[in-house]
Amino acid sequence: MTIQRICCIGAGYVGGPTMAVIADRCPEIEVTVVDINQARIDAWNDADLSRLPVYEPGLDAVVGRARGRNLTFSTAVEATVASADMVFISVNTPTKTKGLGAGQASDLRWVEACARTVAKAATGHTIVVEKSTLPVRTAAAIKTILEAAQEDDQQRCFSVLSNPEFLAEGTAIRDLEAPDRVLIGGEDAASIEALAAVYSHWVDEAKILRTNLWSSELSKLTANAFLAQRISSINSVAALCEATGADVREVARAIGTDSRIGPKFLNAGPGFGGSCFQKDILNLVYLCRHFGLPEVADYWESVVALNTWQQHRIAQLVVQKLFGTVTGKRLAIFGFAFKADTNDTREAPAIRICGDLLEEGAQLAIHDPKVEPAQMARDLKQEAAAAADVLSGTGSWALAESVEEAVSGADAVLILTEWNVYRNLNWAELAGRMRKPAWLFDARAVADPAVVRAAGLTLWRVGDGED
Ligand code: NAD
Numbered sequence: 001m002t003i004q005r006i007c008c009i010g011a012g013y014v015g016g017p018t019m020a021v022i023a024d025r026c027p028e029i030e031v032t033v034v035d036i037n038q039a040r041i042d043a044w045n046d047a048d049l050s051r052l053p054v055y056e057p058g059l060d061a062v063v064g065r066a067r068g069r070n071l072t073f074s075t076a077v078e079a080t081v082a083s084a085d086m087v088f089i090s091v092n093t094p095t096k097t098k099g100l101g102a103g104q105a106s107d108l109r110w111v112e113a114c115a116r117t118v119a120k121a122a123t124g125h126t127i128v129v130e131k132s133t134l135p136v137r138t139a140a141a142i143k144t145i146l147e148a149a150q151e152d153d154q155q156r157c158f159s160v161l162s163n164p165e166f167l168a169e170g171t172a173i174r175d176l177e178a179p180d181r182v183l184i185g186g187e188d189a190a191s192i193e194a195l196a197a198v199y200s201h202w203v204d205e206a207k208i209l210r211t212n213l214w215s216s217e218l219s220k221l222t223a224n225a226f227l228a229q230r231i232s233s234i235n236s237v238a239a240l241c242e243a244t245g246a247d248v249r250e251v252a253r254a255i256g257t258d259s260r261i262g263p264k265f266l267n268a269g270p271g272f273g274g275s276c277f278q279k280d281i282l283n284l285v286y287l288c289r290h291f292g293l294p295e296v297a298d299y300w301e302s303v304v305a306l307n308t309w310q311q312h313r314i315a316q317l318v319v320q321k322l323f324g325t326v327t328g329k330r331l332a333i334f335g336f337a338f339k340a341d342t343n344d345t346r347e348a349p350a351i352r353i354c355g356d357l358l359e360e361g362a363q364l365a366i367h368d369p370k371v372e373p374a375q376m377a378r379d380l381k382q383e384a385a386a387a388a389d390v391l392s393g394t395g396s397w398a399l400a401e402s403v404e405e406a407v408s409g410a411d412a413v414l415i416l417t418e419w420n421v422y423r424n425l426n427w428a429e430l431a432g433r434m435r436k437p438a439w440l441f442d443a444r445a446v447a448d449p450a451v452v453r454a455a456g457l458t459l460w461r462v463g464d465g466e467d
């Protein structure tokens with residue numbers, strides 16, 4: 001079975017870049033990415049490649065090569081499904097906000113809608129690939145919907161595969177072009193091999209893992225849980241370092257050189273953000289409780305609890321260090337995205353930390369190289385202020401176009417995202433614009449402590465017991 005036409009439902013952070021790379025590497029396959037969001041599709045079709053809806057280093061070049069050749073972005077969902085022999089489902093699976101499992105379980109309404117669209121529109125043999133991150137056993141629900149459609153029309157048949165995506169934002173193109181592994185779970189060997197053949201255009205055979213459906217679905221949730229657990233572990237150690245005079249970077253190096261532990265994902269910081277870690281762990285917690293494993297649920301839930309605590313802890317210590325009050329004080333926030341090299345702010349640590357500081361009455365001047373002010377307003381649930389309202393003591397925020405503008409008159413700078421531009425700032429010059437005594441709270445440990453101190457700033461660095 002050779003795949004000639006791929007349809008991907010969902011033109012988001014995963015669907016767009018993943019399909020762009022598949023189209024780039026498989027010029028003989030027609031790849032169409034469809035979405036119900038017209039504005040998003042228009043942005044993917046924008047002639048100006050700097051205006052794609054997702055910012056990822058290298059994405060513009062990949063889209064530039066494939067779009068108009070064998071890569072298309074469209075809102076014609078049903079027509080594209082009808083002509084495809086493989087349909088990826090790459091839609092959002094956020095945490096449910098109400099009803100059964102609210103706050104933990106995944107909201108599968110968009111995935112179910114896709115299954116029903118495929119059931120209605122597909123023709124002939126169609127391989128349906130779960131690309132979204134899903135609770136274990138979701139494939140059973142998708143199969144039930146598709147089998148009902150098959151009974152109505154014997155000309156059609158379906159196979160369901162699980163092919164979770166492991167890309168990280170900011171490095172999506174690199175991760176897609178040189179993945180650690182590609183995971184394909186399924187029951188039908190021919191369908192598994194058809195998808196493996198797509199990836200084998202550029203991925204070594206040894207890196208294409210085949211499993212059963214449930215192992216594949218569960219591996220995605222647990223991979224994210226393990227990664228997030230490392231961050232909560234190192235952040236817990238950071239707090240202990242601050243209390244004892246140790247330095248978390250030295251501890252991370254010491255433990256990370258043990259080859260069984262490894263050096264990656266040991267950067268202490270303001271806690272993990274991003275659309276997936278919290279959502280996927282909470283989903284895992286829900287599944288554990290559902291399957292009668294409350295102790296396992298509690299174990300994973302503590303990873304999220306530690307993360308939330310770390311974010312509140314940082315906001316609280318800023319208040320404490322600034323003489324117990326930030327009411328009416330100007331604070332410069334460097335970085336709003338959940339990590340560097342992305343414009344994504346979903347679950348960004350900055351949201352909770354800025355939220356706490358606004359609650360305390362601070363005036364925030366927020367700088368980020370990629371995040372739009374409209375997004376900040378949505379996240380902070382508050383429009384930008386025309387001017388700082390120092391007298392009323394009500395917390396407010398304003399966009400700063402430059403770091404210089406952000407720090408003018410500020411009592412403190414908080415670095416919340418590790419953008420490269422924050423690594424080698426002229427701290428002497430910036431300090432000169434601030435009100436003394438002035439602080440730098442470096443939650444990402446990107447600034448050079450010696451330079452910061454030489455500039456006359458008082459420094460707090462995450463996990464640094466010397467300050
Ligand atoms: P996203 O919100 O950026 O994109 C999802 C898109 O699906 C949206 O544009 C939405 O309009 C579209 N959509 C929803 N229902 C639709 C329907 N019925 N028909 C057509 N289009 C529809 O989401 P994302 O970040 O790309 O994540 C997608 C999935 O991939 C999630 O399950 C997520 O957990 C998983 N994932 C995300 C990442 C990441 O880095 N963002 C990494 C790995 C896995």
Ligand code: UGA
Pocket residue numbers: 133165166167168169170224227231264265266267268269270271272273274275276277338339340
């Ligand atoms: C993460 C995983 O790394 C991907 O494999 C997975 O596909 C993806 O989730 C997903 O399922 O959505 P992503 O959230 O894009 O990718 O980014 P990460 O690099 O994992 O960073 C997540 C958060 O952890 C960021 O806020 C980052 O700043 C933080 N982090 C990461 C740390 O605080 N310390 C570290 O050492 C590493």
